[in-house]
Amino acid sequence: MLPMKLSAYALTKQISLPTSRIQDILHDRRQVTVDTSVRLERFSGISDRFF
Known part of the structure; x- marks a missing residue:
């Protein structure tokens, strides 16, 4: 997210997810779901297989 100069909060607003979900993924407390x-x-243009 640093290369894109994007905060977790800004990302969640862009992709309509709870901020806590992105924070948990960033801190290895949650795995990335298929939906996420x-x-x-869709947001980044990077293949979903990357995530």
């Missing part, structure tokens, strides 16, 4: 992966793919 697809949303991240």
Whole structure:
């Protein structure tokens, strides 16, 4: 997220997810679900398999 100069809060607003979900993923307290992966793919253009 640093290369994109994007905070977790800003990302969650862009992809309509709870901030706590992204924070948990960033701190290894949660795995990336299929839904989150697809949303991240749509936002970033990076394949969902990456996530």
